[in-house]
Amino acid sequence: MASETCALDIIGAEYLRDVEPGELVWITEGGLESFRWSQKQQRKLCIFEMFYFARPDSLMNDESLYSYRMRLGRRLAQESLVDADIVFGVPDSGIPAAIGFSEVSGIPYVEGLIKNRYVGRTFIQPTQAMRESGIRMKLNPLKDVLSGKRVIIIDDSIVRGTTSRKLVKSLYEAGAVEVHMRISSPPVTHPCFYGIDTDNQDQLIAAKMGVEEIAKHLEVDSLGYLSWEGMLEETKQDINSFCSACFTGDYPVPVPEKLKRSKLMLEEVVV
Numbered sequence: 001m002a003s004e005t006c007a008l009d010i011i012g013a014e015y016l017r018d019v020e021p022g023e024l025v026w027i028t029e030g031g032l033e034s035f036r037w038s039q040k041q042q043r044k045l046c047i048f049e050m051f052y053f054a055r056p057d058s059l060m061n062d063e064s065l066y067s068y069r070m071r072l073g074r075r076l077a078q079e080s081l082v083d084a085d086i087v088f089g090v091p092d093s094g095i096p097a098a099i100g101f102s103e104v105s106g107i108p109y110v111e112g113l114i115k116n117r118y119v120g121r122t123f124i125q126p127t128q129a130m131r132e133s134g135i136r137m138k139l140n141p142l143k144d145v146l147s148g149k150r151v152i153i154i155d156d157s158i159v160r161g162t163t164s165r166k167l168v169k170s171l172y173e174a175g176a177v178e179v180h181m182r183i184s185s186p187p188v189t190h191p192c193f194y195g196i197d198t199d200n201q202d203q204l205i206a207a208k209m210g211v212e213e214i215a216k217h218l219e220v221d222s223l224g225y226l227s228w229e230g231m232l233e234e235t236k237q238d239i240n241s242f243c244s245a246c247f248t249g250d251y252p253v254p255v256p257e258k259l260k261r262s263k264l265m266l267e268e269v270v271v
């Protein structure tokens, strides 16, 4: 059993099927046994698995996430093309979308950032100070690639904006003359109450600012997000089988007040 199919590849195991919602599977000496512990069968996979959490070499609904993310990048290029010299992705999850963007736009794909593989994901770090020091250690811009260039940087999402702002600054310091940021998902406007550390809506940049304002805050020459409609079309699966509350505020499992819901939510969300 594994949460992602790539774990099966590594040990030479065969992917059989997903455990269904409400299903409990036991492996005994007699083989596989399956029980229903709940009659509710609505699947609600976190949509962030599709473009960020899961590895690109995993399959979800029989499709590789690498191909899915490339498709999002192609769509992003159709929706918000800008003239530039090079395009690259934020390693690792932004790379397939950057390759897709390059395919459609004809703008050369390069490696603009080198990732230190010994540093974990920055947005999951619990404090701002840890997130900021994590970014500095994690991504190093390639000066000889970026110097004198108009660049497009592709990321899978912007949560607080902390990483993006630091990254943009580092690209200019490395010699980029224009920085255009493109995001292969819609704006994250709502917190997660199901275990991902984005629990205060006040920390989410797209909950407080519109796209133009975010662009100014990040100090980029332009900013574009993939549209909600674009993401729906390219996902090619029933959106009701996902939790997408980060984009919509439509929480599939009611959030009780003991989780301080009203305290963590802003009164009015700017989208």
Ligand code: SF4
Residues within 6 Å of the ligand: 046, 047, 048, 191, 192, 193, 194, 195, 196, 243, 244, 245, 246, 247
């Ligand atoms: S609220 Fe967002 S991060 Fe949390 S499970 Fe839903 S889509 Fe995933």
